[in-house]
Amino acid sequence: MSAELSDSDRDRQHLERQAFVLSQLDCGLALFDSNLRLVWCNRPFQSLSRLDDCQTKAELTADDVARAIAGPAQRAELLKSLRTQGAVAFQHPDGTLLSGDVRLAPEDGCLLTLRATDPVVAQVRLDAESRRQGFLLGLTERLQPATELPDIGRFALSYLIETTGAAFGDVKVISGTGNGRKAGMLLNEVSSDFIAHYGDAIPEMEALMQDGIPYGRGLLWQVIESGEPLYVDDYPNHPQAMPQFCHPGVGQLGLFPIPGADGTIIGVLTLEMRRERHLQDYIQADMLRAACRILGVAIERARSQASLLRANRNLERASQLKSEFLASMSHELRTPLNSILGFSELLLRQNRSPLSERQTLHVQAIQRSGKHLLQLINDILDLSKIEAGKTDLDLQTVSIQSLCAQCLQTIQPRADKKRHRLALELDYHLHEAVLDERRVRQILINLLSNAVKFTPEGGRIRLVSRLAYGSELLKGDRIDRSTINASTPYLCLEVIDTGIGIPIEKQHLLFQPFQQIDPSLARQHEGTGLGLALTKRLAELHGGTVSFTSEVGSGTTMRAWLPLTELRRTPAESVTASEPSPAVSEPSDRARSPDCPRVLVVEDQPFNQALLAEVLELEGCAVDLISNGSTMLELVQSKIDCPEALPDLILLDIQLPGTDGFALLEAIEQCEYWCDIPIIAVTAMAMPGDRERCLAAGADDYLSKPLDLTEVSQKVREALERD
Numbered sequence: 001m002s003a004e005l006s007d008s009d010r011d012r013q014h015l016e017r018q019a020f021v022l023s024q025l026d027c028g029l030a031l032f033d034s035n036l037r038l039v040w041c042n043r044p045f046q047s048l049s050r051l052d053d054c055q056t057k058a059e060l061t062a063d064d065v066a067r068a069i070a071g072p073a074q075r076a077e078l079l080k081s082l083r084t085q086g087a088v089a090f091q092h093p094d095g096t097l098l099s100g101d102v103r104l105a106p107e108d109g110c111l112l113t114l115r116a117t118d119p120v121v122a123q124v125r126l127d128a129e130s131r132r133q134g135f136l137l138g139l140t141e142r143l144q145p146a147t148e149l150p151d152i153g154r155f156a157l158s159y160l161i162e163t164t165g166a167a168f169g170d171v172k173v174i175s176g177t178g179n180g181r182k183a184g185m186l187l188n189e190v191s192s193d194f195i196a197h198y199g200d201a202i203p204e205m206e207a208l209m210q211d212g213i214p215y216g217r218g219l220l221w222q223v224i225e226s227g228e229p230l231y232v233d234d235y236p237n238h239p240q241a242m243p244q245f246c247h248p249g250v251g252q253l254g255l256f257p258i259p260g261a262d263g264t265i266i267g268v269l270t271l272e273m274r275r276e277r278h279l280q281d282y283i284q285a286d287m288l289r290a291a292c293r294i295l296g297v298a299i300e301r302a303r304s305q306a307s308l309l310r311a312n313r314n315l316e317r318a319s320q321l322k323s324e325f326l327a328s329m330s331h332e333l334r335t336p337l338n339s340i341l342g343f344s345e346l347l348l349r350q351n352r353s354p355l356s357e358r359q360t361l362h363v364q365a366i367q368r369s370g371k372h373l374l375q376l377i378n379d380i381l382d383l384s385k386i387e388a389g390k391t392d393l394d395l396q397t398v399s400i401q402s403l404c405a406q407c408l409q410t411i412q413p414r415a416d417k418k419r420h421r422l423a424l425e426l427d428y429h430l431h432e433a434v435l436d437e438r439r440v441r442q443i444l445i446n447l448l449s450n451a452v453k454f455t456p457e458g459g460r461i462r463l464v465s466r467l468a469y470g471s472e473l474l475k476g477d478r479i480d481r482s483t484i485n486a487s488t489p490y491l492c493l494e495v496i497d498t499g500i501g502i503p504i505e506k507q508h509l510l511f512q513p514f515q516q517i518d519p520s521l522a523r524q525h526e527g528t529g530l531g532l533a534l535t536k537r538l539a540e541l542h543g544g545t546v547s548f549t550s551e552v553g554s555g556t557t558m559r560a561w562l563p564l565t566e567l568r569r570t571p572a573e574s575v576t577a578s579e580p581s582p583a584v585s586e587p588s589d590r591a592r593s594p595d596c597p598r599v600l601v602v603e604d605q606p607f608n609q610a611l612l613a614e615v616l617e618l619e620g621c622a623v624d625l626i627s628n629g630s631t632m633l634e635l636v637q638s639k640i641d642c643p644e645a646l647p648d649l650i651l652l653d654i655q656l657p658g659t660d661g662f663a664l665l666e667a668i669e670q671c672e673y674w675c676d677i678p679i680i681a682v683t684a685m686a687m688p689g690d691r692e693r694c695l696a697a698g699a700d701d702y703l704s705k706p707l708d709l710t711e712v713s714q715k716v717r718e719a720l721e722r723d
Contacts, residue, residue, distance in 0.1 A: 027100065027115040034108035036062035036082055048098060048114050069098065069114075082110055086290065140294055152298045160291060166271040171258070172213070173267040173299060174224065183220055183268060184212035218242050220268045223255045227265055229289065230255045235272075256288050258296045266296055333377055334684040338706040339607035340370040345709055346614055374706055381687070393436040393541060400433055400465050400491070401426055407444040408463055411452060418457045427466035433491050433564060439538045440493075440562070446535045447495040447558045454556070455499035468492040473561055476547045490544065493560045501552035510548065535560065597720050598622045600647035602632050602664070603682065604656050608705075612651060612682070615712050621649075621720075629659030633667055640673045647677060649719050651703075654683035654694065665698035678719045682707070 028045030032038055038060040046052065049069045051060075062082050066075040074090040081088045081102045089099040100114040161169050172183040213220060219240050223230050232238055235253040236246040258267035269292055344367040347355060355363065408422055415422050444463070451461045471486040502510065510532055536546050542562045550556040599621045603609050606627075613623045624647065626632045632652075640646070650668075654661030661681065668674045681699035683690070691702045700722075701715050 027113050030065065030112040030114070031105060032062060032082065032110050032112065036110075038062070038065055039109070045112075045114060048092070048096070048116060050092075050094070069093075082112065085110065088112075088114075152295070152302050156291070156295050156298070160269070160271065160288070164271060164273070164288070166273055169269065169271040171267060171269055171295070172220065173258075174265065176215075179215050181215045182212045183218075183224075213242070219253075220255055220270070223257050223268055224265045227257050227259070227263075229257065254288070256292045258292045258299065260296050260300050266299060269295065332684075333373070334705040335605060335608070337370055337374055337377075338684070339605070339611060341367060341374070341706045342611040342615075342709060343607070344370065346611070370706075393439065395434050395436055397432050398435045398437045398440070400430060403437060403441060404444065404463055404465050404493075407441060407448060410445060411448040414449070414452050415461065418452065418455070418459070420452060420455060420458070421460045423460070423462045425462060425464040425466075430465070430467045430491065433562070435491075435542065435562065439541065440560075443535050443538050443560050444493060444495070446532065447493075447560070450532065450558070451495050451497035451499060451556075455497045459498040459555075461498075462494075462496045464492075464494040464496065466492050466494070467564075468561070473545070473547065476549070476559070482545065489564045491562045491564055493562070494557055496555065496557045498555040501554055501556055502548075502550040503552055532558075596620055596622050597648040598624065599649045599651060599716070600624045600626065601651045602626045602629070602656065602661075603651070603653045604628055605653075608653075608682075611707070612712070615709055616651075616716065619713055619716055621716070629656035629661070629664055631658075632656075632664055633659045636664070636667050636671050636674055643673055646673060649716065650677055650679045651682050651716075652679050652699070654681055654685055661694075662697050665694075669698045678722060680715055680719060 028042060028048040030038060030041040030045050030049075041049075041051075049065065051065075051068055062079055063075075066078050069092055070078045070090045071093055078088060078090055085102045085104060087099075087101050089097075091097055097117050098114050099117050100112065103111050103113070105111045157169055157171055160166065174181055175184055176182050215221060219230055219232065219238070222240075232241075232253045232255075235241050252273045254271045254273065256269040256271075257265045258269055260266040269288070271288075344363050347363045348360065348367070404424055404426065408424055412422065448461065448463065455461060468490045469486065470484045470488040470490065472492075473490065474484050474486060532546075539546050539560045539562065544560065544562040547559045547561065548557060597620075599616050601609060601612050601616070601623060603612060603625070604627050609625050609627070613625065616623045626635070652661050652664060656664075661683070665679065665681075668677070668679065678700045679698065680701045680703055681694040682703045682705070683694065684705040685694075691704075694702050701719060703712060703715060
C-alpha cells in the first residue's frame with residue numbers, strides 16, 4: 001500500500017499537470033506582472049520567441065521580450081499594447097508573422113497570447129488592426145474640438161452609428177450616488193431606415209431615455225456594476241428588458257461601459273444592430289471598448305470644464321454681490337458719518353458761544369473717531385475696487401522730493417507724540433517719475449503710519465527714495481514671484497524703522513487683507529490689517545511690487561518698487577492749482593444784498609438738512625428744504641406763475657424716498673423753467689462710476705458724503721458765480 005502524498009507533493013503534481021496542459025496548446029502564452037516583468041511562459045511561446053529556459057527564468061522585462069520577438073519598427077507598438085491591451089500583429093526578426101492579443105491578468109498584470117500565421121491570415125489581421133486604428137483616430141479627431149457634453153455625445157454617436165452600421169444608439173451618463181443613481185440621457189440618434197420602418201415606436205423610447213433609468217432597472221445596471229459589455233440577441237423577450245424597448249424592430253442590443261480615468265463607470269453606450277452577432281466580432285468589440293475609453297475621457301473633460309465655468313459664474317456673482325453690498329454699506333455708513341463730522345466741525349467753528357476747553361476736547365475726539373472710521377471705510381472700498389479691476393491710474397509727472405516731503409509732513413504730528421526722529425534721504429539722480437500721485441501718497445502714508453505705530457518712543461524712521469534695478473529686487477524677499485527683468489529701473493521707496501520687528505513665523509501674514517501680526521484681544525497696536533494689503537495692490541497697479549526685511553528687536557524695512565519703464569499713458573498736462581479757499585468764509589457782497597441767492601436743498605435726512613442749511617447760511621444764502629422726492633417732482637411738474645421765485649441753485653440728494661434723484665434730474669431736464677438751474681448732486685454713492693453717472697444724468701457737479709464743508713462752500717460759490 002503506497003504512502004499518502006504530502007500536500008507539497010500534491011501541489012507540485014498539480015502544477016506539473018497545468019504546465020503540461022498549457023504546453024500542449026498551439027498558441028504561445030506569456031504572463032507579465034504589473035511592472036511588465038515576465039513571470040511565466042509556456043513552451044509554444046518559447047518556440048515562437050526563440051527564448052530558452054535560462055532566458056525565460058532570468059526575470060526578463062517586457063523590453064527584453066519585445067527585442068526578442070519583434071522587429072525594431074514594431075517594438076514600440078507591442079510595448080504599448082502590453083500596457084493598454086488589444087490585438088497585436090507583427091513580424092519576428094527571422095521573418096515569421098506573429099499575431100495575438102493582450103488581456104488583463106490578475107493583480108494588474110497582463111497575458112500575451114501569440115501564434116504564428118501564414119501571410120494571408122497575417123495580412124487580414126494587419127488590415128483589421130489598421131481599420132481599428134483608423135476608427136479610433138477618426139473618433140478622437142471628432143471629439144477633440146468638442147467642449148460641451150451634448151456636442152461630445154452627438155459627434156461620438158453619429159460616428160459610431162455610421163461606422164458600425166447600427167440602427168440606433170444612445171449615450172447615457174450616470175448621476176447621483178449609491179442607490180439614488182440614475183442613468184440619464186446625454187444624446188440619442190436613430191437611423192433614417194429605422195424611422196421609416198418603426199417610427200411609431202420612437203416616441204415611447206425617447207420618453208424613457210429623456211426621463212432616465214433609475215438604479216436597478218434594466219440591463220444597463222449590470223454593465224455598470226460589472227464593467228463588462230453585455231450582448232442581447234433577443235431583447236424584446238429578455239426578462240429584464242424595459243417595456244418601452246420591447247418592439248419587434250429591435251434586434252441585437254449591445255451595451256458598452258464608458259469608464260472614467262480612474263476606471264469608474266460613468267456612462268453606457270447602447271447600440272442596436274441589424275446583423276447577427278456583429279457586435280461580438282472580436283475586432284468590432286475591441287474597437288467599441290476602446291471607443292468607450294476615449295469617450296469617457298472626453299466626457300470627464302467636458303464635465304470639468306463645465307464645473308469650472310459654473311465656478312467662474314459663481315465667483316463673478318459673488319464679486320457683484322460684494323460690490324453691491326459695499327456700495328450699500330458705504331451709503332449707510334457715510335450718511336451718519338456726514339452728520340458726525342459735519343456737526344463736530346460746526347461746533348468747533350462757531351464763535352457765538354465758544355465751547356469750554358473740556359467740550360472742545362470731547363468734540364475733537366468725536367471728529368478724530370469719525371475720520372478714523374471714514375478712513376477704514378475708504379480703505380475697504382479702495383481694496384475692493386482694485387481687486388475688482390475698477391481702479392484706473394491718473395498718471396502725472398510727479399516731483400519725488402515734493403511728494404516725499406509732503407508725506408513726512410503729514411505723518412509728523414503722530415511721530416512727534418512718540419518723539420520719533422524722522423529723516424528723508426533722496427537720490428538726486430532721480431527727480432521726477434510718471435506716477436499716480438494720490439495712490440503713491442497712499443502707499444507712503446501707509447508705510448510711514450505702520451513705522452510710527454510699531455516703533456517704540458524715541459525711535460528713528462527714515463524715508464528713502466532711490467533709483468534701483470531689477471537685479472537687486474531679484475535678490476530680496478519679495479512677496480510675489482512675478483517675472484522680473486534684472487535691467488529694469490525702479491523707483492524704490494523705502495521706509496526704515498527701529499521698531500519691534502516681525503517674527504519669522506508671522507511674516508507670511510504681511511500684505512494679506514484683514515490679517516494682524518498680533519490678532520489677540522490684548523494686542524497693543526490697533527488696526528484692521530488693510531494698510532499693507534492696499535499698499536501691495538497699489539504697487540502692483542503701477543506694475544511694481546513690494547518687499548521687506550525685518551529682524552525682531554532691530555526694526556523693519558518696507559520697500560515699494562515702482563517700475564520706471566512701464567508703457568503708460570502720456571501724462572496729462574499739469575493744471576495749476578487754485579489757491580485754497582479760507583476755512584470759514586464771510587458772506588459775500590452779493591449775500592449781503594437784498595437779492596441773496598436762494599438754494600433749494602432736497603434731502604431726506606434731518607441731520608443732513610440742518611448741516612447743509614448751516615453751511616449755506618454762512619455763505620449768505622436763503623435756504624428752502626424739501627424732504628422727499630415725490631414732493632420735489634410735484635413742484636417741478638406744477639405750473640409756474642412767477643419764474644423769478646425759482647431757486648438759484650439746487651442741492652439734490654440722489655437716494656430719496658418716493659422718487660429718486662435720477663428721476664428728478666430727468667424731470668428737471670425736461671422742464672423749460674427748471675432746466676437752466678444748476679444742480680449739485682449730494683450723495684453717499686461713492687463707488688467707481690457714481691460721479692460720472694450723476695453728471696451724465698444732468699447734474700452740474702457732485703459732492704460725496706461725508707461732506708467736506710470747505711468743498712461744499714467752494715462748489716456752491718462756483719455754481720452761483722457761473723449762474
